[in-house]
Amino acid sequence: MLRIVILVAATAQLFAQTPQRQRSVAITIDDGPAVNEMRDLGAFQRIARGLLSSLEAEKVPATIFINERQLNVQGQRDGRAAVIAQWLDAGYDLGNHAYSHASANRVSLREFQDDIVRGDVIMRPLMAERNRQVVWFRYPFLNSGETAEAHQAIMDFLEQHHYRVAHVTVDYKDYSFAGIYQRLLRAGDAANAEKVKQAYLDQIDPGFEYAEKASQELYGYELPQILLIHCNELNSVTLRDSIARMRKRGYSFVTLEEATKDPAYQRADSFAGNGGSWLERTAKIMGKKFTSPTPPKMPEWITALAPRRQQN
Ligand SMILES: [Zn+2]
Numbered sequence: 001m002l003r004i005v006i007l008v009a010a011t012a013q014l015f016a017q018t019p020q021r022q023r024s025v026a027i028t029i030d031d032g033p034a035v036n037e038m039r040d041l042g043a044f045q046r047i048a049r050g051l052l053s054s055l056e057a058e059k060v061p062a063t064i065f066i067n068e069r070q071l072n073v074q075g076q077r078d079g080r081a082a083v084i085a086q087w088l089d090a091g092y093d094l095g096n097h098a099y100s101h102a103s104a105n106r107v108s109l110r111e112f113q114d115d116i117v118r119g120d121v122i123m124r125p126l127m128a129e130r131n132r133q134v135v136w137f138r139y140p141f142l143n144s145g146e147t148a149e150a151h152q153a154i155m156d157f158l159e160q161h162h163y164r165v166a167h168v169t170v171d172y173k174d175y176s177f178a179g180i181y182q183r184l185l186r187a188g189d190a191a192n193a194e195k196v197k198q199a200y201l202d203q204i205d206p207g208f209e210y211a212e213k214a215s216q217e218l219y220g221y222e223l224p225q226i227l228l229i230h231c232n233e234l235n236s237v238t239l240r241d242s243i244a245r246m247r248k249r250g251y252s253f254v255t256l257e258e259a260t261k262d263p264a265y266q267r268a269d270s271f272a273g274n275g276g277s278w279l280e281r282t283a284k285i286m287g288k289k290f291t292s293p294t295p296p297k298m299p300e301w302i303t304a305l306a307p308r309r310q311q312n
Helices: 002-016 041-058 077-089 109-120 123-129 148-160 174-186 190-202 204-219 233-248 278-285 300-305
Strands: 023-032 062-066 093-096 225-230 251-253
Touching (some): 023 041, 023 233, 041 077, 041 233, 077 093, 077 123, 093 109, 109 148, 174 225, 174 233, 174 300, 190 233, 190 300, 204 225, 204 233, 204 278, 233 251
Parallel strands (some): 023 062, 023 251, 062 093
């Protein structure tokens, strides 16, 4: 009898608690297979392999967004295409990030459409051979058209071509750190490169915290996050540590497909303007301003080491 009473009391307490959502994140890596490695095939392969082996060791899914211009290097085309075949054979998903990384806000609609169409000429047959399809498109610079009309025309085009747009909620500007890290490494300044690497890893918690708080303010819960990082040398050597930090925050790892089932991603994207995460776009559409969170900033001592470069 006593046992039943305890059981009933325990069950009542269980239901009285607010249900805890499990934190989840889909990792997306842009500018693949290896940004800014247009000459050195060895560096290109090393970076791509570093990313792939980290994901495999951690057993987490990811979608890699490719700029196929990176594959189109005379004398290296087969070697470069082999890298994306390796991603596919390892079970990772690939998406179209436009052939030359053109910004929808800078080029004409026709030019942007061409950049999309040319964006998966190599990956599409490689995926078809493996009974897979190109599903995802990611806007370069997250720019999706400056005006409502331009944005609608781009969305119509993507829909006609059966693409789904991959949104972003967590973006701690890895590229700002990565450019400086690589420059320092190549200049032989390993000590400062190591400091930049540590500062980058320390950016992960505030980066996630910003997205978590923004999500709470908009939706009243934490949506499954979508992380944006890039295929660069810095991530090729830090990805396992980055994933460890995410696990420590309570994150489990899901595919883009799983993450985007959440109702928070079902709103039609009516945002026009400059870049911005899905949370920032939604806030603007809803006429809301975030009260507490502010996006994390890069430490000034790093900015002083080298000028920042715009990427995304
Ligand atoms: Zn990009």
